[in-house]
Amino acid sequence: MIAVAGARKTYPTGRQALAPVDLNVEPGEFVTLLGPSGCGKTTLLNLMAGLVEPSAGDLRWWGETFAATGVAGRRLAMVFQSPALMPWARIDANVRLPLDLAGVPRTESTRNVQAALELVGLADAAAHYPRELSGGMQMRASLARALVTAPDLLLMDEPFGALDEFTRHRLDGELLALWGARRLTIVFVTHSIGEAVFLSTRVVVMAAQPGRIVATVPIDQSHPRTAAFRVEPAFAEHCRHLSQLVADAALGGAS
Amino acid sequence: MNLDDARSAGRSRFIAPLVVALLVVAGWQGLVVAYDVPAYLVPSPLVVARTLVADRVLLFDSLLVTLGVALTALGVAIVLGGLVALLFVRSRWIEMSLFPYAILLQVTPIVAIAPLIIIWVKDTRTALVLCAVVVAIFPIISNTTLGLRSADAGLLDLFRMYHATRWQTLLRLRVPSALPYFFGGVRIASGLALIGAVVAEFVAGTGGQGAGLAYQILLAGIQLNIPRLFAALLLITLSGVALFSLTVWTSRLVLAHWHESELTSLD
Numbered sequence: 001m002i003a004v005a006g007a008r009k010t011y012p013t014g015r016q017a018l019a020p021v022d023l024n025v026e027p028g029e030f031v032t033l034l035g036p037s038g039c040g041k042t043t044l045l046n047l048m049a050g051l052v053e054p055s056a057g058d059l060r061w062w063g064e065t066f067a068a069t070g071v072a073g074r075r076l077a078m079v080f081q082s083p084a085l086m087p088w089a090r091i092d093a094n095v096r097l098p099l100d101l102a103g104v105p106r107t108e109s110t111r112n113v114q115a116a117l118e119l120v121g122l123a124d125a126a127a128h129y130p131r132e133l134s135g136g137m138q139m140r141a142s143l144a145r146a147l148v149t150a151p152d153l154l155l156m157d158e159p160f161g162a163l164d165e166f167t168r169h170r171l172d173g174e175l176l177a178l179w180g181a182r183r184l185t186i187v188f189v190t191h192s193i194g195e196a197v198f199l200s201t202r203v204v205v206m207a208a209q210p211g212r213i214v215a216t217v218p219i220d221q222s223h224p225r226t227a228a229f230r231v232e233p234a235f236a237e238h239c240r241h242l243s244q245l246v247a248d249a250a251l252g253g254a255s
Numbered sequence: 256m257n258l259d260d261a262r263s264a265g266r267s268r269f270i271a272p273l274v275v276a277l278l279v280v281a282g283w284q285g286l287v288v289a290y291d292v293p294a295y296l297v298p299s300p301l302v303v304a305r306t307l308v309a310d311r312v313l314l315f316d317s318l319l320v321t322l323g324v325a326l327t328a329l330g331v332a333i334v335l336g337g338l339v340a341l342l343f344v345r346s347r348w349i350e351m352s353l354f355p356y357a358i359l360l361q362v363t364p365i366v367a368i369a370p371l372i373i374i375w376v377k378d379t380r381t382a383l384v385l386c387a388v389v390v391a392i393f394p395i396i397s398n399t400t401l402g403l404r405s406a407d408a409g410l411l412d413l414f415r416m417y418h419a420t421r422w423q424t425l426l427r428l429r430v431p432s433a434l435p436y437f438f439g440g441v442r443i444a445s446g447l448a449l450i451g452a453v454v455a456e457f458v459a460g461t462g463g464q465g466a467g468l469a470y471q472i473l474l475a476g477i478q479l480n481i482p483r484l485f486a487a488l489l490l491i492t493l494s495g496v497a498l499f500s501l502t503v504w505t506s507r508l509v510l511a512h513w514h515e516s517e518l519t520s521l522d
Contacts, residue, residue, distance in 0.1 A: 051412050070418045078416055084409030088431045088513045100427070101417045129513055 001027050001185060002048055002153060007057035009043050009211075016210040017043045020057055023204065023213065025153070025187055030179055032188045032200040034242065036250065040211020041189045042157055048187060049078050049155050061153075070102070077151035079159040083138035085130040085145075092117065092126040095145045102149070109148075116148040117141075119178065136167040147178070156188045160195075172198055173227060180223055193246070197238040198230060205242060207249030214249040217242060298482040303489065306482040314471065314483075318490050321467035324380065324452040325498065328387030332444050335388070336395030337437070343396070344403040344429065361393035365451055369458040379459055383467075386458075387451030394443040402436025403429045435514045438506035445498040453491060 002025045009018040018040040025031050033041040046052040047059055050066035061069045061076070069076050077098070085094045092113050099109035117123045120140040130138055139159060146154055160168040176199055179186055190196050196203045197219055205215040219238055221229060229235055280300045286292070287299040294302050307314065339357070343350035369386045376382035406428050414424045456469030466474075468487045475484040510517045 046412075049412070049416050051415060067418075076416060078413065080409045080412070082409050084407060084413060086410065086428070086431065088434075097413075097427070098417050101414070101419045101423055131513065 001025060001062055002187075003060045003063075004044070004047065005058045005060070007044075007047055007054040007059055009040070009047065009052065010055045018047075019210040019212040021211075021213055025185065027152075027185050028183060030176075030184075030186045030188065030199055030201045032190055032196040032203045033206060034190060034193065034196040034203050035206030035211075035246065036191060036208055038208040038211070039206040040208070041191075041206050043211060044206075045078075045155055045157050045187060045189050048153075049076060073152060075149050075151045076153050076155065077146035077149060078155040079139075079142050079146045079157065081158045081161055083130065083135075083142040085138060085141055087130055089129075090126065091122065091128050091130065091133070091141050094130065094141060095148050097145060098149045112148050112150075113144075116144040119147060120144045120174070136163055136171065139163065139171065143175070147182075150182075152185065154184055154186045156186060158189050158191070161190070161192075168195070169227065169230075175199070176223070176225060193239050193242045194230070194235075196242065197235055198225065203242060205245045205249065207246070215245045217245070295479050295481050298485055302482045303485045307486040307489070310483055310486065314468070314486060314490060317466055317468045317471045317487070318494065320465055321449075321452055321456065321469065321491070322494050322498075324383045324387060324456075324467065325449040325494075328384045328391055328452060329441075329445055329448040329498070331384065331388045332391040332395055332448060333441060336392045336440070336444075337399055339392075339396050340399035340403055340433075341425075343400045350400070357393060357396050360389055365390050365454050366458060369455050373455070373459050380465065383452060383455045383459060386455035387448045390451030390454075391444040391448040394447070395437070395440040398436045398440030398443075399433055402433030405436065406432040435506075435510055435516055438502070438510065442499065442502045442506065445502045446495055449491070449495045449498055 004021055004023040006020040006022060007018065008016075008020045010016050021040075021044060023031075023044070033044060035041050043052060047054055050061075050069065059066070062074045064074070068074060085091075086097070089097075095116055096109050096113045099112060104112075113126075114123070117126055120143050122137065122140050122144060125133060125137060125141070130141065133141065142159070146156075160171050163171070172195060175186075178184065188196075188199060200219050203217045203219060204213055205217065206212065207214045217238075221232075221234055221238075284300050287297055292299075298306070339353075343354065365386055368389070372385050372389075373379070373382045376385060410428055411424070414428055419427075452467070453469045456467040457473060460470065460473065468491050471487045472484050472491075475481070475487065507517050
């Protein structure tokens with residue numbers, strides 16, 4: 001559904017953010033881009049979101065260019081590191097934004113907004129302003145806004161990175177449940193190995209200088225996964241394996 | 256801060272400056288009486304107040320003229336300044352070409368160009384308004400331009416990803432983001448519009464039917480009618496404060512529910 005073929009990104013300063021990268025994401029996958037700071041994982045995600053143009057190489061969304069996205073069957077959505085909510089608009093208006101931009105009639109959008117808010121457990125906060133919510137609740141609102149268009153591909157850039165660990169674990173669990181229930185396709189950026197193992201069907205390990213993919217590791221644990229998965233030996237084994245890969249890549253890049 | 260503290264802080268915000276005013280006025284009255292200063296040098300507050308009542312028809316007619324010019328100028332500056340800012344944000348090229356001239360407008364003393372404007376523009380009132388606009392427009396242009404450019408980067412990305420049109424991005428994102436900056440500009444412009452109107456009147460020196468407060472001051476000075484001069488001055492000052500309060504109040508009305516600048520001042 002999204003194909004990255006030899007995409008490379010070099011900034012005008014000459015810094016190579018991303019060496020040529022190939023990546024295909026298939027429907028129903030939960031792909032995590034894992035790596036240290038500066039490994040180009042956010043750049044790769046921004047390429048997929050159409051926010052950054054590749055310096056060379058090619059990206060295809062359902063076999064088409066980015067301009068062809070945004071219609072039924074080819075909808076993208078993104079959740080950023082920050083909630084990026086409009087402070088002047090109530091939560092329901094924030095969640096409605098993608099529908100408003102697409103010109104969806106009010107009666108229809110109101111129904112979808114309501115459903116999206118219920119999905120993330122924010123039905124009671126619809127009339128509040130973002131500043132009145134906690135960081136975790138703002139992130140939920142951001143997620144509701146991403147889900148309101150029923151996206152075919154959901155891109156998430158360290159969405160829970162700024163939250164405390166308890167909140168993050170809870171939101172990870174809820175996200176995974178949503179992914180299963182709504183048959184979402186998600187590409188998720190993180191620098192937390194545990195988070196990558198817990199969530200993914202496939203972990204793409206990246207390394208820095210230049211940003212590149214060093215390994216692709218399937219996580220074969222069956223779904224649904226619960227918090228109990230975090231304490232299973234298989235979980236620890238996956239974490240150990242990924243840590244090793246990340247450490248090896250760091251050594252390899254330094255030499 | 257608990258509620259009682261907040262309430263008393265809100266009260267002292269009005270009471271403290273009022274006490275200062277009372278002390279100054281009382282001291283002024285006391286000194287004038289004690290040293291037997293003649294009214295044509297420094298009139299006592301009581302004399303000023305009496306003059307204000309005695310000359311009320313003349314002074315209030317003039318006040319309306321000056322306020323009318325200042326308010327019209329503020330309105331024109333808001334509309335024109337807002338449009339120029341939109342134009343600047345639309346194109347870096349336009350901004351680069353024109354912004355130096357906006358600065359030129361700001362740094363040229365109004366007293367120096369007011370005579371020209373008054374010569375060139377036939378209708379005096381229009382000329383006065385134009386002078387006041389020249390003085391008041393810059394903070395609106397510069398603040399609004401800054402505000403329109405200060406939209407959250409994440410939100411800009413979001414709009415782009417959802418294929419938002421330029422119009423949608425402007426109306427739904429850039430304009431609301433610019434509002435706090437815009438109101439900051441209007442706050443400064445409100446005082447400048449009044450100053451511009453007064454200075455222009457001084458230069459124009461129009462008397463008769465449409466005489467403004469500046470003309471009354473000019474005339475009172477020539478006639479050594481110092482109490483009337485003080486009374487007119489008091490009215491100008493008060494209308495400046497009123498104009499400023501009006502902009503503060505409007506800004507609070509619009510921004511109170513979301514912007515940090517107004518959140519802390521709610522009490």
